[in-house]
Amino acid sequence: MRTSAFLESTDLCLQAQEAVAQDEPVLLRSPVEIDLLLEFARSTAHGLRQDPPGLECRFLYDRRGCELFEEICGLDEYYLTRTERSILERHSSDIRDITGPVTLIELGSGSSVKTDLLLRAWLDRDGMVPYVPVDVSDSALRSALRSISARHDEARLVGVNSTYEEAFPLFAALSPVMVIFLGSTIGNLDREEFDRFLEDLSDGLAPGDFFLLGVDLVKDSEFIERAYNDGRGVTGDFMKNLFVRMNRELGSGVDLHGVEHEAVWNRRREQVELYARFTGPQTIHVEPLDEVITFEAGDRVLLEISRKFVLPDLERSLERFGLRSKAVYTDENDWFALLLLQKAEPGD
Ligand SMILES: C[S@@+](CC[C@H](N)C(=O)[O-])C[C@H]1O[C@@H](n2cnc3c(N)ncnc32)[C@H](O)[C@@H]1O
Numbered sequence: 001m002r003t004s005a006f007l008e009s010t011d012l013c014l015q016a017q018e019a020v021a022q023d024e025p026v027l028l029r030s031p032v033e034i035d036l037l038l039e040f041a042r043s044t045a046h047g048l049r050q051d052p053p054g055l056e057c058r059f060l061y062d063r064r065g066c067e068l069f070e071e072i073c074g075l076d077e078y079y080l081t082r083t084e085r086s087i088l089e090r091h092s093s094d095i096r097d098i099t100g101p102v103t104l105i106e107l108g109s110g111s112s113v114k115t116d117l118l119l120r121a122w123l124d125r126d127g128m129v130p131y132v133p134v135d136v137s138d139s140a141l142r143s144a145l146r147s148i149s150a151r152h153d154e155a156r157l158v159g160v161n162s163t164y165e166e167a168f169p170l171f172a173a174l175s176p177v178m179v180i181f182l183g184s185t186i187g188n189l190d191r192e193e194f195d196r197f198l199e200d201l202s203d204g205l206a207p208g209d210f211f212l213l214g215v216d217l218v219k220d221s222e223f224i225e226r227a228y229n230d231g232r233g234v235t236g237d238f239m240k241n242l243f244v245r246m247n248r249e250l251g252s253g254v255d256l257h258g259v260e261h262e263a264v265w266n267r268r269r270e271q272v273e274l275y276a277r278f279t280g281p282q283t284i285h286v287e288p289l290d291e292v293i294t295f296e297a298g299d300r301v302l303l304e305i306s307r308k309f310v311l312p313d314l315e316r317s318l319e320r321f322g323l324r325s326k327a328v329y330t331d332e333n334d335w336f337a338l339l340l341l342q343k344a345e346p347g348d
Pocket of ligand 1: 059
């Protein structure tokens with residue numbers, strides 16, 4: 001197996017352009033110099049002091065969090081992954097027919113397991129595929145790069161360890177591109193974040209570039225709720241792992257036995273809300289900032305939302321950002337959709 005070269009990037013775009021022409025997989029880091037621990041501490045203290053309190057879901061994905069997420073993807077109740085996979089199995093080569101031989105940039109790529117279907121469609125047609133997975137999780141990226149390079153010698157791989165937004169300048173540098181955002185991860189953004197994300201993403205794309213978006217659709221609420229309340233309690237472990245991380249990295253001292261998982265469907269907002277409920281009082285420390293926040297029995301902290309979408313409404317929203325549907329693929333039950341969008345010409 002080829003080994004990755006790790007670069008500190010001051011000019012991510014130039015480095016990505018060079019790296020995508022190389023045979024060896026490369027891992028680039030965000031050009032933004034940040035102290036990750038301090039960022040986690042600030043976000044946690046700020047989130048816990050909000051009314052109602054909530055934490056940023058990107059911090060769920062430390063090494064253990066990524067492993068637990070992969071386990072969730074294989075659960076019977078969690079229909080999302082296998083349904084999206086079935087759509088990709090049927091339509092990856094149709095997607096390649098429409099886009100032509102563009103560079104693939106994937107946001108929040110995780111294990112990249114489903115993306116393999118797209119990589120194969122590109123390789124079958126073009127004999128090579130430039131693929132740029134972007135993820136905040138260093139461990140998920142390294143392991144995805146290792147397994148893809150072991151399977152596909154002809155893939156040109158450039159991992160980017162950064163947030164979504166830090167990677168947006170890459171779109172112009174690597175255009176023509178298809179930006180990929182799978183797993184209905186866009187549903188983790190609230191309405192305000194969703195608008196800002198799409199505006200910035202669309203600004204980064206050149207007219208004619210593509211955006212492939214996987215979304216979970218509104219359906220029977222009990223069926224949806226079951227996906228987030230699995231019988232083995234893996235989703236609960238995934239949520240609780242954030243407190244394990246806080247205890248380890250921030251010295252939070254959370255009593256883990258006093259944390260319960262709660263996932264409920266909010267009909268008005270058409271979203272699942274995943275909370276940690278405290279069964280007794282909690283005193284949570286954020287040591288790097290010397291802060292202490294207290295909670296009473298019964299208090300809840302929002303850890304993640306998962307919005308569900310109605311296709312015509314979603315297509316109208318995307319159109320507002322100059323992202324026009326070229327094709328919409330769904331499964332036989334209309335549970336999940338994959339939208340292939342194209343950035344419109346200005347004024348079009
Ligand atoms: C819900 S998982 C989806 C993984 C994969 N795309 C799939 O469909 O199975 C979200 C992924 O996005 C990454 N992630 C979460 N927030 C992020 C952010 N703000 N910037 C970059 N990556 C992020 C996580 O590390 C995780 O790998």
